[in-house]
Amino acid sequence: MPRSYAIGEFAEELGVHPETVKRWCRNGDLDYTRTPGGDRRIPHRELLRLAGDARPRDHVALYARVSSHGQKDNGDLERQLDRLRDYAHGNGWTVETTYTDVGSGLNEDRRELNQLLDDVQDSDYGRVLVTYEDRLTRFGFSFLERLLDHHGVTITVIEDETDKTAQEELVDDLIKLVASFSGKLYGMRSKKKQQVVNAVESEVTVDE
Incomplete structure (x- = not known):
């Protein structure tokens, strides 16, 4: 789940008084949501925006996909993940989360891909690793690349050739x-x- 902060936590992160944060909320200067109990929760992206920090490129998410359950059962999905983990660790990067799908790259309604897109604006990572472009999507890769870049997240493809x-x-x-x-x-x-x-x-x- 994307990170969010209570008023006091957000104030502490920025080094300001909690009343200042409350005033920003009242004036519409901060995006926030309310819990069922009525408390404000401020998304992580607002902290990044105010702090002027770029997403940490050494904190990464992994995305892997196979087309069929047969490929998953044969270990293809886990081999993709192993390759991605090895690449991340070899570069000294921290793996924050992992997304996996079983389905065609033509299918735009993949559960974990949609979850990645939902998470990305408040994510703790600045990079998504995939083995090949077509693991993420058959068509529209550049669109996804621009979309994630808008939220400060880079897509890194670790293999050059299609196997x-x-x-x-x-x-x-x-x-x-x-x-x-x-x-x-x-x-x-x-x-x-x-x-x-x-x-x-x-x-x-x-x-x-």
Whole structure:
């Protein structure tokens, strides 16, 4: 859960009197929420804003994804995480949190990716590590990069080349795209749609 502060904690962090913080809240100078009991809680981003601090780049989050539960059961997900942890520790970075998803990179409604996006504005980390760009998303990587950068968080891709498994997943995603669009064009159960999908499957191969 993103960090937040009570009035007294926030005042102590900034070295000001609690009444000063209360006045900022009343005047609309600080964003805050209220607990069920009515107490104010001030998000971590407000501390960063007022302190003028950049997000700590040596505090990182890890994001890993595989396309299927079979890949997860085979250990692919854990191997990604091991690679990311080794990279972080090799650079002397602290791992603050980990996000993992099982699903296609074309799926925009991945639970842990959405959680990362919810957390990022109040996060304790200044960097997100992924093995390859397509682990985060098949399309729109630059958009996510700009979005996180807006909140002071950098995405670091630790591998330059796509491995064989990722290439195979890309083929699967391409076939899913063709099936989806041809289904909308010709009807999900139509013979024409299946002919298009079969043609793509027969033509698309992964180089050995």
